Amino acid sequence: MSSIADWATPNPVTENRSGLIGKAVDRYEGPLKVTGTAPYAYEVEAPSPPVQGAIVTSAIARGRVAAIDTAEAEASPGVLLVWTHKTIPAQGARGARINPRSQRPSSPVMDSDEVRYFGETVAFVVADTLENARAAAALIKVTYDELWAVVDFPASLGLAENPPGEEDVRIGDFETAFAAAPVTLDETYTSPIQNHVQMEPCATTAWWDGDKVTVHTSIQMVKGGQHALAETLMIPSDDVHLLTRYIGGGFGGKGQSYDDLSLAALAARELKRPVKVAYTRQQMMLGTIHRPATIQRVRLGATPDGRLTAFALDGYTHCARDALFTEHFANFARSLYAAPNRLTGHKLVKMDLPGAGPMRAPGEASGMLSLEVAMDELAEKLGLDPIQLRLINEPERDPETGKPFSIRQLARCMNEGAQHFGWDRRNPKPGQVRDGRWWVGMGMAAAIRADYLLPAKAGARITADGTITLLQGMTDIGTGTYTILAQITAETLGVPLSQVRVEIGDSNLPPAPGSGGQFGASTAGSAALDAGMKLRVALAHLAVGDPNSPLYGASPDLVTFDDGKIRFGNQSEDLSTLVARAAPEGVYAEGSISPPADRRDVSLHTYGAHFAEVGVDMDTGEVRMRRMYGVFAAGRILNAKTAKSQITGGMIWGVGTALTETNSVDPRYGSLINQDVGGYLVPVHADIVDLDAVFLDEVDDKANPMGIKGVGELGISGAGAAIANAIYNACGVRLRDYPMTPDKVLAGLIAAGL
Numbered sequence: 001m002s003s004i005a006d007w008a009t010p011n012p013v014t015e016n017r018s019g020l021i022g023k024a025v026d027r028y029e030g031p032l033k034v035t036g037t038a039p040y041a042y043e044v045e046a047p048s049p050p051v052q053g054a055i056v057t058s059a060i061a062r063g064r065v066a067a068i069d070t071a072e073a074e075a076s077p078g079v080l081l082v083w084t085h086k087t088i089p090a091q092g093a094r095g096a097r098i099n100p101r102s103q104r105p106s107s108p109v110m111d112s113d114e115v116r117y118f119g120e121t122v123a124f125v126v127a128d129t130l131e132n133a134r135a136a137a138a139l140i141k142v143t144y145d146e147l148w149a150v151v152d153f154p155a156s157l158g159l160a161e162n163p164p165g166e167e168d169v170r171i172g173d174f175e176t177a178f179a180a181a182p183v184t185l186d187e188t189y190t191s192p193i194q195n196h197v198q199m200e201p202c203a204t205t206a207w208w209d210g211d212k213v214t215v216h217t218s219i220q221m222v223k224g225g226q227h228a229l230a231e232t233l234m235i236p237s238d239d240v241h242l243l244t245r246y247i248g249g250g251f252g253g254k255g256q257s258y259d260d261l262s263l264a265a266l267a268a269r270e271l272k273r274p275v276k277v278a279y280t281r282q283q284m285m286l287g288t289i290h291r292p293a294t295i296q297r298v299r300l301g302a303t304p305d306g307r308l309t310a311f312a313l314d315g316y317t318h319c320a321r322d323a324l325f326t327e328h329f330a331n332f333a334r335s336l337y338a339a340p341n342r343l344t345g346h347k348l349v350k351m352d353l354p355g356a357g358p359m360r361a362p363g364e365a366s367g368m369l370s371l372e373v374a375m376d377e378l379a380e381k382l383g384l385d386p387i388q389l390r391l392i393n394e395p396e397r398d399p400e401t402g403k404p405f406s407i408r409q410l411a412r413c414m415n416e417g418a419q420h421f422g423w424d425r426r427n428p429k430p431g432q433v434r435d436g437r438w439w440v441g442m443g444m445a446a447a448i449r450a451d452y453l454l455p456a457k458a459g460a461r462i463t464a465d466g467t468i469t470l471l472q473g474m475t476d477i478g479t480g481t482y483t484i485l486a487q488i489t490a491e492t493l494g495v496p497l498s499q500v501r502v503e504i505g506d507s508n509l510p511p512a513p514g515s516g517g518q519f520g521a522s523t524a525g526s527a528a529l530d531a532g533m534k535l536r537v538a539l540a541h542l543a544v545g546d547p548n549s550p551l552y553g554a555s556p557d558l559v560t561f562d563d564g565k566i567r568f569g570n571q572s573e574d575l576s577t578l579v580a581r582a583a584p585e586g587v588y589a590e591g592s593i594s595p596p597a598d599r600r601d602v603s604l605h606t607y608g609a610h611f612a613e614v615g616v617d618m619d620t621g622e623v624r625m626r627r628m629y630g631v632f633a634a635g636r637i638l639n640a641k642t643a644k645s646q647i648t649g650g651m652i653w654g655v656g657t658a659l660t661e662t663n664s665v666d667p668r669y670g671s672l673i674n675q676d677v678g679g680y681l682v683p684v685h686a687d688i689v690d691l692d693a694v695f696l697d698e699v700d701d702k703a704n705p706m707g708i709k710g711v712g713e714l715g716i717s718g719a720g721a722a723i724a725n726a727i728y729n730a731c732g733v734r735l736r737d738y739p740m741t742p743d744k745v746l747a748g749l750i751a752a753g754l
């Protein structure tokens with residue numbers, strides 16, 4: 001049984017002899033992507049000419065399909081197949097598992113006449129071209145028996161319950177302490193539905209070879225997709241070969257598969273030819289998961305010198321009726337600030353909407369929008385600097401569990417960030433700084449995001465030409481996984497990067513959990529390190545046992561690897577020479593990571609501090625970013641360039657969250673109103689100026705063998721709150737309803753008589 005103490009032993013990644021770890025290495029697959037030659041799922045070349053699918057979706061939120069007229073569609077040019085719930089082939093029952101070890105159950109399409117949300121698949125067409133498929137799909141006439149649907153979240157809070165199996169968490173006596181606190185704050189903050197808006201939609205290319213199906217699909221979790229499809233098709237999972245080599249964004253929205261996967265596979269089987277199915281942008285917005293809205297109440301009680309005595313974050317969120325998911329906006333608050341009396345919890349409203357689900361930093365991304373503004377408000381009431389208030393309430397140990405922190409450099413992030421940003425130039429009194437027609441203000445917020453490690457495997461193979469290939473059923477959703485796996489492998493085997501290949505995104509490869517929860521680099525990378533170590537051992541034994549090797553007879557434990565050579569004392573030979581001579585078929589080794597049980601005995605998080613400077617247009621209420629800066633502590637950094645891309649990308653999500661991104665439910669239909677990026681506004685280049693981030697030097701040797709931690713979700717956590725606080729500092733308008741669009745800011749300015 002391993003222990004986190006084992007990770008203190010140096011390994012090639014922590015020793016970093018050739019300096020590849022941490023280096024700003026260019027993306028492994030960068031040239032393919034920027035030249036448009038990386039084949040995404042829909043673009044993969046099929047073994048024979050493919051045909052194209054088009055999905056028809058429901059126009060009601062709840063009810064039944066009363067009738068579907070497909071006659072015109074069937075007679076439409078080029079149409080090969082039209083399916084409805086009456087004609088689609090048999091699939092595994094919803095939620096069923098034939099193989100009890102399947103990571104995902106059956107997820108049948110159109111398995112009944114029931115409609116569960118606006119945007120659910122109700123018909124499917126395949127034609128010779130995409131245009132013909134779409135034209136035919138538009139000819140399908142659906143009539144419905146409509147039922148009353150719960151689609152208005154704020155009006156449905158009476159239906160809220162605690163999530164199944166989840167109680168509010170109480171420590172001490174919050175109510176009494178809050179009532180007795182000399183300084184208190186009690187405010188409610190709301191955040192809207194958000195969409196992932198990945199550049200690449202969900203898409204699948206599928207073909208069959210006998211009983212086996214090959215699917216190229218866009219998904220974050222290889223095994224989950226493979227198993228869901230196998231269960232849906234009612235075939236062994238070994239008969240599903242799932243590939244997901246390049247992914248144009250996931251952000252949690254592709255943690256699961258959607259109907260494109262099942263429909264492409266079913267239709268390819270029926271038509272005996274390859275089928276391609278992609279969601280349209282509208283279908284992405286309506287028929288995949290979204291981040292649910294939240295209504296969060298923060299209550300803080302403090303002593304006059306700023307010590308928190310009572311601390312509560314609770315409130316409401318929503319999910320689909322039959323796809324339980326909780327946006328755990330209060331969870332992170334259990335680890336952030338010291339306070340003896342605490343209350344945190346969630347209430348969930350089940351609604352007739354598309355599934356709510358994980359989106360980049362689920363929990364923290366929503367929750368920090370409330371608490372980190374509340375801390376700003378409380379600081380003002382106390383007459384304290386917002387950083388000072390946070391420093392006063394820094395806990396010695398995890399404030400709820402009492403576990404020691406693996407390492408916690410939040411204070412350093414705030415202090416160094418403040419210094420670099422020029423925080424001392426901030427006027428704590430709002431509405432004091434003008435630049436022409438702009439009110440200018442600064443805000444800050446803390447950042448915290450949990451760090452996870454999951455079990456994973458990896459393989460490493462060296463061939464006779466000396467090329468080392470890292471093989472893993474892992475994904476790269478744009479985060480840099482290919483690149484960091486190449487770096488880890490090259491450093492571990494002591495070879496140049498150019499000698500390393502990375503093959504991921506394939507269900508035939510040693511399994512890894514995929515990309516999510518910012519656990520990807522730690523999890524996949526730790527398994528890759530182990531695979532590399534196992535390959536070193538195999539090569540050492542090969543060399544010392546080979547009479548033709550200059551290392552013959554040496555102790556395999558004392559063999560070292562560098563510069564593409566295997567070495568003992570002053571004897572060495574090229575790895576390629578050794579393998580070509582002694583194992584011309586190549587050498588393969590497999591490694592793994594499994595989190596030791598005592599990893600749970602430490603409080604493991606990534607931390608950061610966000611700083612924002614905004615301008616607020618005094619006439620229109622428009623908010624423009626002027627500067628944004630973040631300091632983060634996330635363990636050892638594997639690649640300065642990809643890590644910075646991740647963290648600044650997260651900060652930019654914070655800009656969208658604070659200023660523009662929102663979706664609303666049309667209460668008449670239960671549809672999401674914004675169905676494209678013309679209505680759902682994500683930040684573009686012109687919105688982002690002078691944005692920078694740095695990482696503190698850090699090694700977290702309790703996190704994993706490499707001492708690294710995740711960076712994919714930390715950057716968004718807290719970012720929106722820093723901007724909200726900057727808006728207040730600029731113009732004195734305190735908004736608690738995201739996003740802070742010009743209409744809301746302007747109403748605030750007018751109400752304040754400005």
Ligand code: MOS
Pocket residue numbers: 220251252253255358359360361362515516517518
């Ligand atoms: Mo993530 S939002 O846990 O893929």
